[in-house]
Amino acid sequence: MSGPNRREFFAAAAGGAVLGAAPAAGAPRGRGRVVTPDGEPLPWRAVGGVKVFHLVAAPAMHEVVDGLRIHAWAYNGRVPGPTLEATEGDRCRIYVTNRLPEATSVHWHGVLLPNGMDGVGGLTQPPIPPGATFRYEFTFDRAGTFLYHPHIDEMTQVGLGMMGLIVVHPRRPTGPRVDRDYALLLAEFLVPAGQSRPEPQAPSDFNVLTINGRAYPGTTPMVAQSGERVRIRIGNLSPMDHHPIHLHGHVFEVVATNGGPVPPAARVPETTVLVPVGDVRTIEFVAGEPGDWAMHCHMTHHMMNQMGHARPAMVGAHIPDELEARLRRLVPGYMTMGTSGMAEMGAMQMPAPENSVAMKVAPGPFGHFDLGGMTTLLKVRARVDGEVGWYEHPAGTVARAATAEELRADGIEPE
Numbered sequence: 324m325s326g327p328n329r330r331e332f333f334a335a336a337a338g339g340a341v342l343g344a345a346p347a348a349g350a351p352r353g354r355g356r357v358v359t360p361d362g363e364p365l366p367w368r369a370v371g372g373v374k375v376f377h378l379v380a381a382p383a384m385h386e387v388v389d390g391l392r393i394h395a396w397a398y399n400g401r402v403p404g405p406t407l408e409a410t411e412g413d414r415c416r417i418y419v420t421n422r423l424p425e426a427t428s429v430h431w432h433g434v435l436l437p438n439g440m441d442g443v444g445g446l447t448q449p450p451i452p453p454g455a456t457f458r459y460e461f462t463f464d465r466a467g468t469f470l471y472h473p474h475i476d477e478m479t480q481v482g483l484g485m486m487g488l489i490v491v492h493p494r495r496p497t498g499p500r501v502d503r504d505y506a507l508l509l510a511e512f513l514v515p516a517g518q519s520r521p522e523p524q525a526p527s528d529f530n531v532l533t534i535n536g537r538a539y540p541g542t543t544p545m546v547a548q549s550g551e552r553v554r555i556r557i558g559n560l561s562p563m564d565h566h567p568i569h570l571h572g573h574v575f576e577v578v579a580t581n582g583g584p585v586p587p588a589a590r591v592p593e594t595t596v597l598v599p600v601g602d603v604r605t606i607e608f609v610a611g612e613p614g615d616w617a618m619h620c621h622m623t624h625h626m627m628n629q630m631g632h633a634r635p636a637m638v639g640a641h642i643p644d645e646l647e648a649r650l651r652r653l654v655p656g657y658m659t660m661g662t663s664g665m666a667e668m669g670a671m672q673m674p675a676p677e678n679s680v681a682m683k684v685a686p687g688p689f690g691h692f693d694l695g696g697m698t699t700l701l702k703v704r705a706r707v708d709g710e711v712g713w714y715e716h717p718a719g720t721v722a723r724a725a726t727a728e729e730l731r732a733d734g735i736e737p738e
């Protein structure tokens with residue numbers, strides 16, 4: 324066949340009603356389409372009973388959050404690449420065009436397929452040289468959440484953003500009906516402040532922590548109505564770190580991994596799930612109390628942005644004004660920070676290099692809040708229709724300063 328062009332793909336996609344990674348507030352309900360916040364589905368068209376997809380690997384600029392853009396390597400111009408969606412039993416043909424300066428391949432991570440389709444360059448196939456288009460074809464013979472990524476020079480290619488999610492829906496769904504189905508892919512980069520090129524050879528010190536390629540406050544929230552059953556598929560293709568993802572206000576169960584469903588008898592209640600590199604944890608729960616519930620990696624260095632990393636520990640230090648002034652003569656722009664903790668730094672407009680992001684910049688309904696990096700929100704409402712803003716708390720339900728009378732009444736002497 325002639326190379327399917329982009330317009331044909333989008334026309335087919337629109338016809339198949341798969342286009343439009345709807346903003347979270349417009350998440351489709353019921354079984355079927357998954358929503359990738361900040362992402363989009365990979366368009367496809369049917370050719371003789373086969374679903375045809377096209378991935379193009381090429382360098383691309385990617386915005387992680389307002390103020391920080393990176394020179395990435397991407398699939399179809401996106402980090403992560405578009406979500407490939409299919410139904411159990413679908414025969415799929417996936418063309419992969421290489422517009423990178425080096426060879427690549429695509430591994431379909433967790434998918435059971437013939438060895439020659441496994442995508443390990445040099446082991447199961449010849450590398451895809453720059454300029455070439457390769458053809459993969461196989462059947463998704465089981466439902467689940469899978470991943471795709473290069474299997475040549477992974478350190479560079481994955482490290483620069485080449486990765487994506489695969490969601491295969493069951494042909495005959497079993498189990499309780501799911502009202503909201505979200506897919507998240509975790510990744511991390513080392514981008515020295517002021518640079519735009521991630522350092523893919525970094526073995527540690529990652530300072531840009533992302534969910535679907537975005538760092539808080541750039542992540543689009545998920546939404547749900549109280550009482551709805553919510554599924555969140557969480558994949559991790561970070562180069563080096565497993566991420567303990569914590570959801571506030573809810574108890575969930577891990578119902579599936581990259582390997583398949585977890586038998587109901589083996590599920591345990593959790594509030595945090597460790598998502599290992601190269602795996603998936605799919606959680607389900609019933610949306611509870613209305614509110615804006617944070618969901619984030621619980622490693623403290625992963626819930627903040629670039630500028631908070633690699634600073635000297637100053638908590639408790641006392642820097643006399645005179646010394647501060649002398650330091651500033653020596654190092655223009657020098658400012659002692661963090662002597663009473665780092666919370667103050669979120670609210671401050673610190674002098675920061677071009678193309679960098681302050682550690683915590685999230686404006687919130689009560690000032691700003693100290694979450695950045697690998698953070699998103701689950702907005703639960705009694706009813707969801709249209710835009711979902713900040714939660715408006717019923718009167719008397721927000722923590723506040725205690726009065727002296729209250730303290731005394733409870734046997735605590737006011738300070």
Ligand SMILES: [Cu+2]
Binds near residue numbers: 622
């Ligand atoms: Cu983490």
